[in-house]
Amino acid sequence: MKNIQIGISAIAAAIALIGCGQQGSSGGGAGAEVKIGHVGPLTGGIAHLGKDNENGARLAVEEANAAKIKIDGKDVKFTLVAEDDQADPKVGTTVAQKLVDAKVVGVVGHLNSGTSIPASPIYNQAGIPVISGSATNPKLTEQGFKTQFRVVGRDDQQGPAIASYLATNNKPSTVAVIDDATAYGEGIANEVEKTLKAAKINVLPREKGTDKTTDWKAILTKLRGRNPDAVFYGGMDATGGPLLKQGRELGIKAVFSFGDGACTDKMKELAGDAAEGLLCSQAGIPVEAADKKFLDAYKKKFNADPILYSPFTYDAANMLIQAMQKANSSDPKKYLPVLQKLDFKGATGKIAFDDKGDRKDAEMTIFTMKGGKLTPVAVIQGGKTQTYDEFVKAAK
Amino acid sequence: MDTFLQQMVNGLTAGSVYAVVALGYTMVYGIIQLINFAHGEVVMIGAMVAFSVINLLVPAGLPPLAIVLIGAGCAVPICMLVGYGMERLAYRPLRHAPRLAPLITAIGVSIILQHVALMIWSRNILAFPQIIPSRTYFIGGAAITTVQIAILAICFMLMASLAILVYRTPLGTAMRATAQNPQVAGLMGIDINRVIAVTFILGAGLGAVAGVLFGTYYGIAQYTMGSVLGLKAFSAAVLGGIGNIPGAMLGGVLLGVVEALGAGYIGDFSDLCAWGVPLAACEGGGSFILFGSNYQDVFAFLVLILVLVFRPQGLLGERVGDRA
Numbered sequence: 001m002k003n004i005q006i007g008i009s010a011i012a013a014a015i016a017l018i019g020c021g022q023q024g025s026s027g028g029g030a031g032a033e034v035k036i037g038h039v040g041p042l043t044g045g046i047a048h049l050g051k052d053n054e055n056g057a058r059l060a061v062e063e064a065n066a067a068k069i070k071i072d073g074k075d076v077k078f079t080l081v082a083e084d085d086q087a088d089p090k091v092g093t094t095v096a097q098k099l100v101d102a103k104v105v106g107v108v109g110h111l112n113s114g115t116s117i118p119a120s121p122i123y124n125q126a127g128i129p130v131i132s133g134s135a136t137n138p139k140l141t142e143q144g145f146k147t148q149f150r151v152v153g154r155d156d157q158q159g160p161a162i163a164s165y166l167a168t169n170n171k172p173s174t175v176a177v178i179d180d181a182t183a184y185g186e187g188i189a190n191e192v193e194k195t196l197k198a199a200k201i202n203v204l205p206r207e208k209g210t211d212k213t214t215d216w217k218a219i220l221t222k223l224r225g226r227n228p229d230a231v232f233y234g235g236m237d238a239t240g241g242p243l244l245k246q247g248r249e250l251g252i253k254a255v256f257s258f259g260d261g262a263c264t265d266k267m268k269e270l271a272g273d274a275a276e277g278l279l280c281s282q283a284g285i286p287v288e289a290a291d292k293k294f295l296d297a298y299k300k301k302f303n304a305d306p307i308l309y310s311p312f313t314y315d316a317a318n319m320l321i322q323a324m325q326k327a328n329s330s331d332p333k334k335y336l337p338v339l340q341k342l343d344f345k346g347a348t349g350k351i352a353f354d355d356k357g358d359r360k361d362a363e364m365t366i367f368t369m370k371g372g373k374l375t376p377v378a379v380i381q382g383g384k385t386q387t388y389d390e391f392v393k394a395a396k
Numbered sequence: 397m398d399t400f401l402q403q404m405v406n407g408l409t410a411g412s413v414y415a416v417v418a419l420g421y422t423m424v425y426g427i428i429q430l431i432n433f434a435h436g437e438v439v440m441i442g443a444m445v446a447f448s449v450i451n452l453l454v455p456a457g458l459p460p461l462a463i464v465l466i467g468a469g470c471a472v473p474i475c476m477l478v479g480y481g482m483e484r485l486a487y488r489p490l491r492h493a494p495r496l497a498p499l500i501t502a503i504g505v506s507i508i509l510q511h512v513a514l515m516i517w518s519r520n521i522l523a524f525p526q527i528i529p530s531r532t533y534f535i536g537g538a539a540i541t542t543v544q545i546a547i548l549a550i551c552f553m554l555m556a557s558l559a560i561l562v563y564r565t566p567l568g569t570a571m572r573a574t575a576q577n578p579q580v581a582g583l584m585g586i587d588i589n590r591v592i593a594v595t596f597i598l599g600a601g602l603g604a605v606a607g608v609l610f611g612t613y614y615g616i617a618q619y620t621m622g623s624v625l626g627l628k629a630f631s632a633a634v635l636g637g638i639g640n641i642p643g644a645m646l647g648g649v650l651l652g653v654v655e656a657l658g659a660g661y662i663g664d665f666s667d668l669c670a671w672g673v674p675l676a677a678c679e680g681g682g683s684f685i686l687f688g689s690n691y692q693d694v695f696a697f698l699v700l701i702l703v704l705v706f707r708p709q710g711l712l713g714e715r716v717g718d719r720a
Binding site for chain 1: 398399402403406410514518519520521523526530532534539541614615616618620621624655656657658659660661663667683685688689690692693
């Protein structure tokens with residue numbers, strides 16, 4: 001027994017030594033190739049969003065290569081190491097470790113909050129900066145990790161935005177709140193509930209599905225019996241579409257509202273005519289309000305329009321590159337302090353990080369489905385609501 | 397009452413689809429004692445083929461009903477071919493191998509089919525074209541759509557015709573004889589290989605229809621949709637007594653209803669506040685729900701476990717010593 005223990009501790013020591021060796025060498029990345037990681041789901045129900053995010057980061061990397069950027073006097077070639085986390089927290093951590101082992105100097109991602117949060121300590125331990133272009137759960141930047149950033153708003157900004165819009169514009173007396181039991185869905189639903197309750201609106205006990213639920217009828221039937229004026233669902237479009245369709249089939253007349261995960265054009269396909277009139281919010285500004293130059297370049301390169309968060313992952317990748325340029329080093333230790341203080345102007349507007357790594361003054365946009373198209377109706381920034389037309393006018 | 401009636405309607409619709417899928421499991425098990433875990437994937441392929449055909453035909457401007465019928469008409473023979481193919485290539489060579497070998501093969505076939513579908517139809521969630529205008533009728537406060545009525549009608553029609561086929565035709569007699577004792581049936585001049593192949597083909601055809609119905613009902617299709625649906629239908633088959641055809645029908649419908657009622661009422665029953673437990677969350681009409689409606693999918697498998705513990709032969713199954 002004792003021998004086995006000694007054996008195990010010897011192996012453990014050996015592994016620890018190997019581990020140190022790797023960490024020691026990961027710093028000197030100022031060679032010819034600079035690897036930037038990207039993580040998002042490339043398989044599963046939201047693979048289309050994962051690919052869109054990856055395209056955004058890829059565009060930034062390729063533009064940087066075309067611009068022949070020099071760091072520390074040497075030519076560098078950026079490569080994007082794209083990984084698939086299947087929107088699964090377990091896979092998320094595996095993939096994060098894989099990127100650390102591949103010695104990436106920075107990471108764009110992950111797409112989901114549910115995978116970003118468990119992956120964040122791994123990047124933090126390796127000292128690699130991570131910028132998410134779409135993870136909105138507040139917890140992500142509340143863990144005290146100096147390496148964690150995001151260029152979108154948080155659920156505790158987005159939830160209150162859609163909830164206060166709902167409260168002031170639709171004036172419901174009873175609201176039903178449903179979530180998909182993921183970190184994202186539950187997070188945003190909690191914030192919506194908090195804001196509605198603060199506005200003295202009656203909120204029904206929370207109903208929960210999963211991120212794979214296709215049959216919502218049992219839950220919706222139960223809710224129909226309680227006659228809510230509005231329904232909020234915290235979840236993705238793959239489940240939100242069927243939810244909306246089935247709700248209308250059951251004859252529920254309430255306003256259906258969603259967070260950004262279900263604020264995509266796919267809702268029209270998934271819910272059909274039932275999608276008309278839905279309300280939803282996106283953290284940040286509408287894709288079509290992103291910088292024209294980005295939109296054209298994306299369209300030209302991928303022969304498709306950006307879907308949702310690619311302007312953000314594009315900015316995130318560009319911020320990593322610009323911070324490296326300014327620090328004149330691709331060593332995470334050297335460029336991380338620069339990134340923290342970077343004043344950046346990107347496809348989604350001005351970006352600067354606060355102490356936690358969140359974007360300062362993030363905008364939230366409220367959309368409605370009108371004639372089969374998501375149409376922006378209002379922009380909420382720092383608690384101030386503007387109609388979309390006012391916002392566009394002010395921006396010009 | 398409205399709510400209860402509506403939950404029943406929901407449960408019956410989902411349950412009749414489970415029943416049609418469960419028939420595929422039970423027919424194959426009844427005849428060669430194989431749990432064909434790839435059956436869920438056949439259902440998925442049915443939905444996918446119909447999706448492609450319908451998408452192709454929508455611009456042609458045919459009437460919607462005709463398009464859906466053509467879609468189903470293409471899905472059924474293709475799934476039958478898949479069903480025949482897997483019997484011929486994967487299961488027949490293993491017919492006399494130990495029980496475990498074909499079971500593992502079935503899991504392998506299911507993975508292969510899933511990945512073939514992934515390659516053909518991509519990993520994205522596909523929005524099933526909703527071309528049939530769905531009208532909602534209210535009966536006693538319960539909403540029922542035209543699609544739901546069609547699903548109920550088609551499923552019960554299929555079940556009735558299968559029952560007639562099995563109990564009233566020479567082919568059905570041959571199937572039942574093979575199920576009872578393949579060796580003796582063979583000695584009586586029945587072509588066992590043919591009967592087994594026909595069983596697979598029929599099961600796959602039913603699965604294809606179920607796939608199309610599932611797709612039109614929920615409006616979505618994805619390459620992974622077969623696994624949960626297949627497992628639920630398998631649970632339904634076990635609930636009714638695997639190998640027993642009326643049992644699969646009863647099991648499917650029951651499972652759908654149990655699931656709908658379970659998901660609809662578990663929250664109310666597990667609300668600690670309603671039971672009078674003094675908790676801080678209960679003040680001012682609040683609630684503290686122990687199990688929410690996200691336990692919906694658990695019911696199918698809870699039923700499976702309970703049946704296996706208390707009545708392993710299922711509701712209508714007979715205890716058969718040498719087959720258990």
